[in-house]
Amino acid sequence: MNPLEAETDALQRFYDNKLAIEEARRNNPEATFDYNHPFALMTQAEFKAHVRGVMFKESRSAFRSVRSVQLNVSAPKAESVDWTTGDCVNPVRDQGQCGSCWAFSAVGAAEPAHCIVTGELLDLSEQQVTSCSTDAGSDGCNGGWPYAALTYASTTGLCLESDYPYTSGDSSMTGSCDSSSCTVQQLSIGETVRVSGEEALDTALNTQPVSVIVEAGNSVWMNYRSGIITQCPGAESDHAVVAVGYDDSSYKLRNSWSTSWGEDGYIRIKRGESGLGMCNVAEDVVFPQIGDGPTPTVSPSPTKPTTSPSPTSAxxxxxxxxxxxxxxxxxxxxxxxxxxxxxxxxxxxxxxxxxxx
Structure with missing residues (x-):
C-alpha cells in the first residue's frame, strides 16, 4: 500500500468508526464514547478478531465439567459492592496484542480470592498462565478460558509477575512455559466452581470478585469511554473480564485493555437484565471457592438425557x-x-x- 492509499484507508477507518460511535451514542444514552483508545483505527472485523480470547464453542463443552454450585441467593446482600475500593484488587493490566484475556480474567479473580483469605495481595504472573495453562484447549495468545486457568493456578501455584513478567502483549507470541525458573506461590484458594444468572452473580460478588465471559467484540465496547452500557449489539460471548462489583443500576467490570480505555480500564454495564444479563455477563460465571466466605451448597449434577426432552403442552x-x-x-x-x-x-x-x- 503506497502512502496515498494508506492515508485513504486510515480516513475510511476513521469515518466508519465515527458512524459506529454515533450509533453507540444513540443506543446507549447513559454512556459516552470517543476515539481516544488503542483501537481507534481498527475496522470492526479487526477489532472483533483482536478481542476474541475465549474459544466459546470449545469452552461451552468444557464448562459442563465445572462443578455447578447453588448459592443462597435469598441471603442478605449489600446494596452496592466495589472490591476496587479495598486492598485486594491490583491495578488494571494491558493484555496487548495477545488473545490472553482468559488468563488476565483468571488471575484477576485468583489474586483477590487469595487476598481475602490471607490479607496478602500478590501480583501474579499472567505470562505463566498464558504460556503454561493448556488444559481444556487453552492455547495462549490464540485464546483459552478462565476455568482452566483458575484450576491451573489452584493446583500448580503461580509465580510473581516480577519473576515471570508479561511479554506476550508486545510479541503476540504465547511463549514457551518456563515456570521452573521462579518461586511458585501456593495460593489459598479452593476448587473452581460456576454459577449462572444475575442473582447468583450478585451473591458471589458479596464474597469475592469473579471471572465472567462477555460479549465485547463490538463497536460499543471498542469505543466506550464512561457511563453505563444499556445495549450490547450481537449475541456471542467472546471476551473474559473480572466482575468487581455492582450498584443499584450497573455491574462494574475490570478489563485488560489498559487504563487508557474506558473508566481507567473499567466498564459499567446495566444491571437487572433478564436471561443472560447485559452483554451476557451472567451466563458463564466462575470463581475459586474460599473458606472465608459462605460455602455454596452443591446443586445436583445434571444427567444429560440420551434423547431430547419430551415436549410438554406448553x-x-x-x-x-x-x-x-x-x-x-x-x-x-x-x-x-x-x-x-x-x-x-x-x-x-x-x-x-x-x-x-
Whole structure:
C-alpha cells in the first residue's frame, strides 16, 4: 500500500468508526464514547478478531465439567459492592496484542480470592498462565478460558509477575512455559466452581470478585469511554473480564485493555437484565471457592438425557416464534450457536426447550 492509499484507508477507518460511535451514542444514552483508545483505527472485523480470547464453542463443552454450585441467593446482600475500593484488587493490566484475556480474567479473580483469605495481595504472573495453562484447549495468545486457568493456578501455584513478567502483549507470541525458573506461590484458594444468572452473580460478588465471559467484540465496547452500557449489539460471548462489583443500576467490570480505555480500564454495564444479563455477563460465571466466605451448597449434577426432552403442552406456545433453543427464564430464543445438544443439557438445569429443527 503506497502512502496515498494508506492515508485513504486510515480516513475510511476513521469515518466508519465515527458512524459506529454515533450509533453507540444513540443506543446507549447513559454512556459516552470517543476515539481516544488503542483501537481507534481498527475496522470492526479487526477489532472483533483482536478481542476474541475465549474459544466459546470449545469452552461451552468444557464448562459442563465445572462443578455447578447453588448459592443462597435469598441471603442478605449489600446494596452496592466495589472490591476496587479495598486492598485486594491490583491495578488494571494491558493484555496487548495477545488473545490472553482468559488468563488476565483468571488471575484477576485468583489474586483477590487469595487476598481475602490471607490479607496478602500478590501480583501474579499472567505470562505463566498464558504460556503454561493448556488444559481444556487453552492455547495462549490464540485464546483459552478462565476455568482452566483458575484450576491451573489452584493446583500448580503461580509465580510473581516480577519473576515471570508479561511479554506476550508486545510479541503476540504465547511463549514457551518456563515456570521452573521462579518461586511458585501456593495460593489459598479452593476448587473452581460456576454459577449462572444475575442473582447468583450478585451473591458471589458479596464474597469475592469473579471471572465472567462477555460479549465485547463490538463497536460499543471498542469505543466506550464512561457511563453505563444499556445495549450490547450481537449475541456471542467472546471476551473474559473480572466482575468487581455492582450498584443499584450497573455491574462494574475490570478489563485488560489498559487504563487508557474506558473508566481507567473499567466498564459499567446495566444491571437487572433478564436471561443472560447485559452483554451476557451472567451466563458463564466462575470463581475459586474460599473458606472465608459462605460455602455454596452443591446443586445436583445434571444427567444429560440420551434423547431430547419430551415436549410438554406448553411447547407449541413457547416455540411459536423460536426455531432452536428456547430459554424460559429469559423468555428468549437463544442464538443459533446453541445446538440441540446444548439445549438438551440446559433442559435439566434451566428448563430449556428444543424447538427444532
Amino acid at each position: 411447547q407449541p406456545d413457547v416455540c411459536e416464534n423460536c426455531s432452536g433453543c428456547y430459554y424460559p427464564a429469559g423468555d428468549m430464543c437463544l442464538p443459533d450457536e446453541y445446538t440441540k445438544e446444548d439445549c438438551d443439557y440446559y433442559s435439566d438445569e434451566f428448563g430449556a426447550v428444543w424447538c427444532g429443527p
